[in-house]
Amino acid sequence: MSTTKNCLAAVLAAGLGLGTLTACGDSGDSGGDSENVTLVTHSSFAVSKDVLREFERTSGYKVRVLKDGDAGRAVNKALLTKDNPQGDVFFGVDNTLLSRALDGGLFQPYKSPALSSLDADTRLDPKHRVTPVDTGDICVNYDKKFFSERKLEPPKSFADLAKPAYKDLLVTENAGSSSPGLGFLLASAAEYGDQGWQGYWKKLKANGIKVVDGWDQAYNEEFSGSAGGRKAGGERPLVVSYASSPPAEVVFADPRPKTAPTGVATRTCFRQIEFAGLLAGARNTEGGKALVDFFASKAFQEDMPLNMFVNPVRAGAKVPAVFTEHGTAVRDPHTMAPGKIAEKRDDWVKSWTSLVLK
Amino acid sequence: MTSTDVTSTDVTRTGATAPPRVPRRRQRRRSAARLGLMAVPAVFFALFFAYPVAAIVGRGLRDGGHWQFGRLTEVLGDAGIRQVLWFTTWQALASTALTLLIALPGAYVLARLDFPGKSLLRALVTVPFVLPTVVAGTAFLALLGRGGLLDDLWGVRLDTTVWAILLAHVFFNYAVVVRTVGGLWSQLDPRQEEAARMLGASRAAAWRTVTLPALGPAVAAAALMVFLFTFTSFGVVTILGGPAYATLEVEIYRQTADVFDLPTAAVLTLVQLTAVALILAVHAWTVRRRESTLRLLAPESTARAPRGAGQWALLAGVLLSVLLLLLLPLAVLVQRSFDTAAGYGLGYYRALTSADSNVFLVPPIDAVGNSLTYALAATGIALVIGTLAAAALTRPGRAGRLVRGFDALLMLPLGVSAVTVGFGFLISLDEPPLDLRASWILVPLAQALVGVPFVVRTMLPVLRALDTRLREAAAVLGASPLRVWREVDLPLVRRALLVAAGFAFAVSLGEFGATVFIARPDNPTLPVAVARLLGRAGELNYGQAMALSVILMAVCTLSLLLLERLRPRTGGAAGGPAAPTGEM
C-alpha cells in the first residue's frame, strides 16, 4: 500500500534522528575534561568577576556555573540526579536541608586544608562531606518610616508579632518552598518548642499574617520598606528577610542614604549556614576540591558580603564597612541542631502547610 | 467538488460504511503492516514516556526492591492531600461549567449566525488556546494582579484567588467548546428541528428534543476535554494561585521539587494517571457516539443573519464576553509590556537583550532562539511519530483492543503530569546509550510528547477521509503505488501535515511543566524565562516578563494565523485548528 512506503521513509528518518541524538548525548557531556570544573548552585549565587577570574588563572580550571532555581529546589534536583550529577561541586545547601543532602548521599568527603580557619560553630558535618561557606540570619525586617509615622514601636520578638498592634502587617514566605520561610518556622519552633509553635502560628494567622511563595515576592513586592516594594506599592511593613537586608538597601540605592530605611527585629532571627561540597559522582574531583578551597579562601570570603549579603565564616575575613555599618549584628540567634531539623522538618512543614495555608 | 462537499460526504461516509470483511490471511498481513507502523511510536513512547514515568514512580514507591503500595492509602488518607484532590476536582468542574456557560452561546453564534467579521472572531477566540499557559497567567496577572488594570481602576485584586484561576481557565478553553460544539452545530441540519416543529413541537421543545440530543455528545466531549485540561492545570495555577491553591499537578511539583517527598509525588502521579485515563476513556466513548448517527451539512448552508432582538442581544453578549475575557487580558499584557517607568516605550524589550540582569546568565532574548530551535526539533519529532501512529490507526482491517489501547496511549501524555515526565527524564535518561540529560534534545523530546497527540488528532480524520478508491482510481490509470502516494496522498495530506506541524510547534513552544525542569539553566525557553522573570520582584523583571510574553504570544498567534489559512480541506466536523480537541 502507498502509506507503507510513506511510513518506511519516516521510520528511517526517525531511526536516523534517534541515532544522532544519542550521539549528541554522548559527546555533548558536561565537565568531562579536567580543564572545566562545574558548579551547581542556586540562583542567588554571585561572585565578583575579577575574583573568579583570579581563581581560574591560578588554578588553571575554567569554572562553569549552573544556577538552578531556588536553594531548596536546587538541592532537590541535585539529589534526583546524584547518580550522574550535572557538575562537580554544589554550593548552597544550608543547615535546614543539610540532613536531606547528606542522607541522600549527595556529597563525597573532602577535608579542605582551609577548614581549620573556618568558624568551628559552622562545621556541622564531622565526616567533612560539606564545607561551611557563609552564614546569614533570617529575621523579620521592618519599614522604619511606617512605624515612625504611626508612632508605633517596631516589633522585636516573636511575641510582639502576634500582638493586635501588628495586625495585618507581616508577610512571610511559604515554609514549604522558601528557605527564609522555613528558617522563620524553625526559629518559631526553637522559641516555642516542638509542641508550642503551632499555637503560636494559629495566633499569627489570626493576626493576619500573609504568606507568599518566595522571598523575592515577599521582600520586593509586598514589603513597604524595600526599594522594590515601595515601587510595587507593597503594603506590609514587616517581612521575613535577612539581617543583611538593610545594608543591601543602602548599597543598591542611588544616591546612598545615610541610614538604612529598614531595621531588624533582632529576637526573631534564625541562623542559616550555607555549605559547599564535592558531589559524589563528580567527574573532575581535583577541580572540585580546588573550587571548595576557593570558597573557603580569604578572597572569596571577603568578596561574598556585598555579592550575596552573607557573613563570612573565615576567621579574619574583612567585612566591608557599609555592611557592618548598616547591618545589625545579631547576638544569640535561634539555632537548631541538624539532627533535630532532620527529624522534624518534613512533619513540621506538613503541619504548617495545613495549619497556615489551607 | 467544493471543500464543504468533501467534508460532509466524508463525515457521513465514516459513519455509514463498515470496512469490508477480509479473509484471515489478508487480515494477518494487514495486522503485520499495522504493527510495523506502530513500532516506532511505540518505542518512542516506551523510551520517552513510560520508562521515565515508571522510573520516577519507582523511585518514590520502591523501597529495597519492594513496591510500597501501602503508601497509597497512607498518602490518600492525608487530610492535606485529600484537600488537594478536592480542590483539583471542584475547580476543574467549576472551570468546565463556567466555560460551557460562557462559550456555548459563542458556539451558537459562530455556528448559526452570519455577521460581518465572523471569520476574524473565529480566529480570535482560538488564539488563547495555542498560547502558553505562562502567557495566559501573565496576562491575567496584568489584569487582575497587583498593579493590574482592576487594581489601578478600582483597587480590586483577584490574583491568589480561585476566581483568577477559573477565569484563566475559561480564557484557555473557550476555543475548545466553540470549535467542538460549534463545529458540529453549524453542520446540523436545521430541517430536523423544522420537522419536529411540523410534528407539533414548540420551538423550545424542538430544540430540546432534536438539537440538544444531537449536540449532547459534542458538548460532553468538549466538557471532558476542558475538564482534562483544567484538572491537570499547572502554569495557570502556579502563577495565579499563590501558595494556598494547588492542583494535583502543582502538588506533584511541590512534593518533588520543594518537599522532596518522592513517595507522595509518586502516589499523586498514579492518582492523576488513573483519573486522566478514565476521562480519556469516557471521552473516546462520547466521540464514538458522536460520529455514528448524524447527518451533516455544509456549515455555510445553516448560518443566517441574526433576526429579532433575542439573537441580536445574544450576539452582542458573546462579543462582549469575548472582548472582556479573551481580548482584554491580552491587550493589557501588550500595554504593560510598553508601559515603562519612563513612559511608553521599548525599554523592556531593550532590556531583554542585555545580560546584566541577575536572573539569567544570558540575555533573555536568547530564550527566543532557544525556544524556536527546540520547538522546531520537537515539531519534527512529533510529526514523524504522530504521522506514523495515525497511519497505523487508519490501516484497513479490524481495530482490535490493541489498536484502541494504542490510540489511548497516544493521548495519555496530555494528561500525565508534565512535571513527572520532566523529573523522569532527569533520572532515567542518564545512562549510556541514552544519556541525554546534557543533550539539548532532551527538551524537544519532552515537548514532542505533548505535540504527538495533536498531530495524531489532526492527521487521523484526514487519513481516514482519504478515499482508498481515489488511490484505486489512480492505480487503474496506471500509477504505481509510489506514484499513487506522490500524486494522490501527498497533495491531500500535505495541508494536514502543515496544520499538524503548526499545532505541534505552538504546543512545544508553550510547554512549561516538563521544560521548566529539564531546560538547562543557561538555555531557558521562552515560557521558562517568563516564569523566572515573574518569580523575581521588581518592575524591570515584571516588564521584561510582559515583553517576553508578548513576543511568545506573537509567535504563537502567527503560527495560528498560518494554520487558519491552511485549514485542511478534509477537516471533518470540527475542522480547523481546534480539530484535534474536537476529535480527541
Added chain:
Amino acid sequence: MLQLDRATVHFGHRPALDEVSLDVATHESVCVLGPSGSGKSTLLRAVAGLQELDAGRVLLGGKDQRGVPAHRRGVGLMFQDHQLFPQRDVGGNIAFGLRMHGAGRDRQRSRVAELLDLVGLADAAPRPVGELSGGEQQRVALARALAPNPRLLMLDEPLGQLDRSLRERLVLELRELFQELGTTVLAVTHDQQEAFTLADRVVVMREGRLAQTGTPMEVWQHPADAFVARFLGFHNLTAATVRGEAAETAWGGIGVPAGSRQGAATVLVRPTGVRLTDSGAGLDCRVTARTFLGGQVAVHLQPEGAPRLEALCPLHSAPAPGDKVTVAFAPPQDGEIVVLPAEDAA
C-alpha cells in the same frame, strides 16, 4: 479479450464471487446486472486487480493476470462516484493516466482536447473539478478513463447518482460513443433499463453467482427464474402445476406455451398479458390502485383469495380504484406467459 474462469472471492465466510466464469469479446459491451450486494462491483475490482482472487483466474488478452498489479493491467475503471482528483483541474484529471504512461506534454494536451471534445466539454480543461455538475463530472470521469486507451473499459454504476432524465440521455450517448470507438466495455448496474440500453449482452448476478446470461432480448423474453423475473420488474408470479399446455394457479387455469416445463413451476404473466374483459368469464378482481406510466396505466388488482396482479391498460380505458373488473389472460402464443422453474428449485 476478458475471461473469468471460476473466479472466487470470499469476504469472511460469505462468497462475494462464487466460481464466476464469463467471457467478454473484443468490442463487445457486457453489462452485469444485479441488486446491491450481488457481487457485481467485486467482479469489476477483481478484473481491475484491486481485489485478489481466492480461487480461479482472470485472463486479459489470454494472459493470466495473477500477480499483475492494477496499474499494469491496462484496463480502465470508471468509479461509481467518479473519484475525480479534487486537487487537479479537469485537464489534470484527464491527463493523469497519460502522464502515468509516460506520454509527452504535447500528446497529453492534444489527447485531453480530443477527449473533452468527445464528451462534449470542450474548453473545460482548466476548470476545477469542484465546480462541475454531476453530469459534467460523469463526463470527465469517462474521459479520464478513456484517455490512456484501455483495452477494456469498466464502468461501475456509471450513471448511478444522476437524475432520471439526465441518465436516460447519457446512457444513449454512452452507447453511441462506445459503438463509435469500438470500446470493449464491462459495466455493472442495478438498473435494468440502463443495462438493456448499454449492453450487447446482459449478465444477471445473484449472491455472487451468474443467474443468467444473454442478449437483452433473450433475458427480457425468457428470464431464467423467478429471481431474474422479479429483478426485471415483473411481479405477476405465482406457483403453478403445469400439465401439458395448461397451468393450474391461484388465479385459475392459464394456458402456457407448448414445450413448457411440466409439473411444479412458477408462472409469470407480464402486465401486458393481463387483459380486462367485459365478457364476464374470468377472474374477478377489485382495482386497488393505479400508476401512470406515460401513455399507459398500471392497474393494481386484487383477485379474491389469490396474489395481486398488475395489468397495463391504455390511458382512456383504465378503471378507477374500487372498480370491480374481470380479468382474462393472454393466449400463450402472445408470449406474455412464461413458465419458470418452481421457486424453491431456483
